[in-house]
Amino acid sequence: MRNVIAIGLALLAAIGPIDAQAPSASRPTPAADSLLDARTREVASGLRCPVCQGESIEQSPAELAVELKGVVREQLAAGRTPEQVREYFVARYGEWILLEPRPTGFNATLYLVPPLLLLGGAVVIVVLLRRWTRAGAAQPAGASLDDELLD
Amino acid sequence: MNWKRATIALLATTPILALFAFGLTRDPREIPSPLPGRDAPAFAMAVMPPAADAPATSDTVRLAEQRGKIVVMNFYASWCLACRDEHPVLQALAPEYRDKGVEFYGVMYKDSPDALRRWIAEMGGQPYPTLVDPGARTAIDYGLYGVPETFFIGRDGRVARKHVGPVTRDVIRATLDSLLAAGGGTPEAGGGA
Numbered sequence: 001m002r003n004v005i006a007i008g009l010a011l012l013a014a015i016g017p018i019d020a021q022a023p024s025a026s027r028p029t030p031a032a033d034s035l036l037d038a039r040t041r042e043v044a045s046g047l048r049c050p051v052c053q054g055e056s057i058e059q060s061p062a063e064l065a066v067e068l069k070g071v072v073r074e075q076l077a078a079g080r081t082p083e084q085v086r087e088y089f090v091a092r093y094g095e096w097i098l099l100e101p102r103p104t105g106f107n108a109t110l111y112l113v114p115p116l117l118l119l120g121g122a123v124v125i126v127v128l129l130r131r132w133t134r135a136g137a138a139q140p141a142g143a144s145l146d147d148e149l150l151d
Numbered sequence: 152m153n154w155k156r157a158t159i160a161l162l163a164t165t166p167i168l169a170l171f172a173f174g175l176t177r178d179p180r181e182i183p184s185p186l187p188g189r190d191a192p193a194f195a196m197a198v199m200p201p202a203a204d205a206p207a208t209s210d211t212v213r214l215a216e217q218r219g220k221i222v223v224m225n226f227y228a229s230w231c232l233a234c235r236d237e238h239p240v241l242q243a244l245a246p247e248y249r250d251k252g253v254e255f256y257g258v259m260y261k262d263s264p265d266a267l268r269r270w271i272a273e274m275g276g277q278p279y280p281t282l283v284d285p286g287a288r289t290a291i292d293y294g295l296y297g298v299p300e301t302f303f304i305g306r307d308g309r310v311a312r313k314h315v316g317p318v319t320r321d322v323i324r325a326t327l328d329s330l331l332a333a334g335g336g337t338p339e340a341g342g343g344a
């Protein structure tokens with residue numbers, strides 16, 4: 001058993017350096033490659049897969065999604081910025097392709113309404129708590145609080 | 152004060168129910184395309200040879216060379232069932248409109264030329280060429296999300312209409328007749344179904 005491990009380690013040690021020296025002039029270095037991969041993943045995870053339900057092209061194994069991801073990678077490799085790549089897809093598939101809607105125009109309501117509702121709810125709770133504590137102090141038992149509130 | 156509670160409940164739920172009811176009238180799979188009214192994305196695609204053993208031709212169709220013509224691009228595949236429905240319509244109308252200066256092209260979507268040639272033979276022929284789209288690059292350029300999809304491009308090189316799903320006789324006639332009547336430009340941006 002030990003021998004097998006030793007041979008395995010020796011093989012790994014032998015292969016390792018060769019592999020590390022492999023990159024030729026025509027191929028990008030592994031570091032540049034993995035950087036491109038990471039950027040591709042980042043852009044692809046923000047783009048909706050056209051043939052799926054609520055999945056990004058990064059998550060989807062669908063053929064079209066894989067090809068769209070290929071286009072993302074190609075364009076990034078060609079020096080386009082992530083924003084330019086997103087713009088390319090928006091021009092073809094519409095804003096629909098963005099998993100996260102842009103906070104402009106009508107979309108802004110998406111981002112504004114929840115905090116406003118939260119704020120409104122907080123105000124309502126504060127007002128109600130004040131009333132309740134005052135009502136509680138005035139008449140310790142008996143009367144229905146709900147009716148009091150609705151009046 | 153029950154009527155007060157009822158009114159509040161009604162006021163709170165009615166807009167939500169109305170919103171849901173509106174949502175039910177919409178098709179979630181229908182994706183609005185931004186392309187109609189815009190310049191059609193340029194393409195250069197090789198013509199699929201009519202037979203596997205036919206001498207290789209260097210025929211390439213470029214959109215830029217089609218300026219001044221009305222172009223109908225039909226994305227299709229042999230594995231697509233809905234494409235069988237629309238094929239007889241295209242078969243019948245393509246020759247008729249070619250005489251009026253309209254070019255029809257089929258674009259192969261995720262298929263092999265052999266499978267497509269068999270399919271065309273089975274369907275009784277195709278009176279217009281099929282273009283080969285490696286890696287679906289042109290399909291993606293046109294914002295395709297399935298087959299069949301048909302694009303109508305005006306003489307000015309703009310997308311006049313995008314039709315999703317099997318194209319019908321009425322859609323082709325209405326679109327091409329208005330494009331032909333308009334002469335130079337695109338009559339109505341928009342459309343799409």
